[in-house]
Structure formats: structure tokens, C-alpha cells
Amino acid sequence: MRLKPVMATLAAASLAGLLLGAVPPAAQAAPDPNLTITQVTLDRTSVAVSGLNTYPINVTVKGGYNSSEPGDQGLVLNVILKRTGGTGGRGDIVSAALKRTAGTLANGTWTGRLNVASTANGTFKVTGVMVGPYGGPVFGTPYDPTPYAGQTITVKGTNQPRITAAVNPRIVPFGKPYTITWAVTNTATGKPYGSRIPIGLGVDTPCAEGGSPVYKTGTNGVITKAYTANDAGALNCAHIYTDPYYIVGQWLFPARPTVIAAVPSKTSAKVGTIVPVNGSVANMIGSCPVQLQRLYGRTQWKTVSSGSVRQSGRFTLNAQPSYQGLIPYRVYFPACQPYVAAVTKTFTIRGL
Numbered sequence: 001m002r003l004k005p006v007m008a009t010l011a012a013a014s015l016a017g018l019l020l021g022a023v024p025p026a027a028q029a030a031p032d033p034n035l036t037i038t039q040v041t042l043d044r045t046s047v048a049v050s051g052l053n054t055y056p057i058n059v060t061v062k063g064g065y066n067s068s069e070p071g072d073q074g075l076v077l078n079v080i081l082k083r084t085g086g087t088g089g090r091g092d093i094v095s096a097a098l099k100r101t102a103g104t105l106a107n108g109t110w111t112g113r114l115n116v117a118s119t120a121n122g123t124f125k126v127t128g129v130m131v132g133p134y135g136g137p138v139f140g141t142p143y144d145p146t147p148y149a150g151q152t153i154t155v156k157g158t159n160q161p162r163i164t165a166a167v168n169p170r171i172v173p174f175g176k177p178y179t180i181t182w183a184v185t186n187t188a189t190g191k192p193y194g195s196r197i198p199i200g201l202g203v204d205t206p207c208a209e210g211g212s213p214v215y216k217t218g219t220n221g222v223i224t225k226a227y228t229a230n231d232a233g234a235l236n237c238a239h240i241y242t243d244p245y246y247i248v249g250q251w252l253f254p255a256r257p258t259v260i261a262a263v264p265s266k267t268s269a270k271v272g273t274i275v276p277v278n279g280s281v282a283n284m285i286g287s288c289p290v291q292l293q294r295l296y297g298r299t300q301w302k303t304v305s306s307g308s309v310r311q312s313g314r315f316t317l318n319a320q321p322s323y324q325g326l327i328p329y330r331v332y333f334p335a336c337q338p339y340v341a342a343v344t345k346t347f348t349i350r351g352l
Helices: 006-020 070-074 205-209 231-232
Strands: 035-042 048-049 055-067 075-083 093-094 099-103 108-119 122-131 152-158 161-168 178-186 198-203 214-216 222-227 236-241 245-252 260-264 275-281 289-296 299-306 314-319 325-333 347-351
Touching: 035 122, 048 055, 048 108, 055 075, 055 122, 070 289, 075 108, 108 152, 122 347, 161 236, 161 245, 178 198, 178 236, 198 205, 198 222, 214 222, 260 314, 260 325, 260 347, 275 289, 275 325, 289 314, 299 314, 299 325, 314 325
Parallel strands: 048 152
Antiparallel strands: 035 055, 055 108, 075 093, 075 122, 099 108, 122 152, 161 178, 178 222, 198 214, 198 236, 236 245, 260 275, 275 314, 289 299, 289 325, 325 347
């Protein structure tokens, strides 16, 4: 699954939220009708956790699943907790897979752990239970969690980890390999934790669906990985994992150069006449904005027409000479992830 650049906003918002532990929104927007929850119990209401550690909270769920399918006898559950306060980086936290340890499928008890990371830091409330495994393959339309208004826990997270990335070269030319130096630091001190840290480094599908290969940083919390030319067009990611989600992560599309050109359909036109300006952006995939700008005075460029780059990489904007004489124009391409901001060469249209 290669994520197109036009999906960068998704990657930065909803995708990032998903990978940071948020429960993916269900298109069906309805709970599983076979699942009934009668009780959810956590054995802690407050925990303190530091750095890369996690604090395991025991979770017990009582309920039932209405099914006669033999394969459902091993059904597992996940408890979902949503943030209600605090300043941590996570919106949701999720239990590991809870296994049935007593009773029957129709009337049983499921138990397991909720692994709380320092990046939670805040208050969370049990809001629902869903059939697991969390983030596992789902056939058909997934269900929403079955609602359950349960306990609230307070998490005091300190020395929270942060992952940063330095891409070399900073703007990756098309058809060229590159490297990324990933660094894991303690946000409280700005320094590494002083141990080799397991870190998942993925490209493309694993960044969205999990399963990134795991490496280890040096004791300085840093690892540099080489990537191929093809990897620059996909989502790159680094994350530190705890069952069943990431403690912390970083996702990015390496910056790509913007090669843009534009020419007016006419080099002269009567004042007030609309003159189409045609242009293209090389290696473009998706849709990004472009602006036709006119020079006012000696240095001030102002936007006079706006449009978008088409899937073909081409675009058309409209100039309209407002006075007689040579009028300078250019096309401006604002930064549109992963493409960097750029402008065309200046061209002129003579107003007649």
C-alpha cells in the first residue's frame, strides 16, 4: 500500500492518531451485535511510569459473545480507554488481548493487561470493549467498540521519550537513495536514555498497519538507516512498541524537490483580457495548490489567481493584464507535503 503524497494530511492527522493508539473509526458506526459487556474492572486507578517503561494494569471483563462458531471459542477482547484530561501525546490507550479465563463464550470472564506508557500522562476513562486482536486483519466492515462507561485512571508520565528524524539529503532527489538518522531522547533532559533501544523502522505498509522490522539504537539513542530511491515516495516511520500499540512514534514523507514551469498562452493581450497560463510540476502525484502571482512595484508579489495541480501534473491559471505595458508574473507552489515550496521563472505579458 503506497501512500500517495496527497494523503500526507491523512498521514499527519488521522493516520498518526491511529498509530499513536487511537481506535480506528468504524465505517459501520455500530457495535458488534453479538458482544455484550456487563463489567470492566481495572485493578489500579492511578499509576506512575517513567521513560520507556510501561506499567501493567490487570484488566477483567465480564460479558458474553453470541456465537455457535467453533472458531469463536478462542475470541479475545480489547478494552478501550479515551483521554479525558492531561497533556500527554496519546488520545486513547488500549489493553493487550484479553483471553477468556473462566465461564463460557456466552457468559464468561476475560482477563489480561493494560500496558500503560509514560506518553499517556493524563486521565483516561474506560469507554468500550471490542473484539480483538487490536489492529489485526479485519474482513468486511469493522465494528465500533461496544460502549461501556467504566473506571477512570490517572497516569503520571515522566521522562517521556521523543523520536526525531534527520533526513540526508534534506531534500531527496528523485531516483536517489537517502538515509535517515532516528534519535530517541528523554524530553525531560534532552539526552538519550543510555541503553540500546529496540525501535521499529518501517516503510510504506508497516507504517500504517504495523509489522516494521525491529532494530536497536546505539547507547546514544541514535540509529542511521539507509533507504532506497523508491522508499522516498512512501511513508517512513520509526516507533517504539508496547503490546498492542506504540509508546511513541514518528512518521514522515522525505521532502522532495519541486520542479515547476509555466508559460502564458499569449505574450500580449488587451487590458482586461483573460490569458490562460499553462504549467506543469515534474514527478507530481496527486493534487497540490498553485498560485499565479503578479509583481507590484519592485519586490512585492501578490496572488492574482489560484488553482490546483491535476493528477497529470499539469495546471492552468488565469492572468488578466490590468494596464498597458510589460507585466511580470510567476507561479508560486506552496509547500505541499512532501514537495517543497518553489516558484517558476518570471515571465511577462504585455498589456495592450
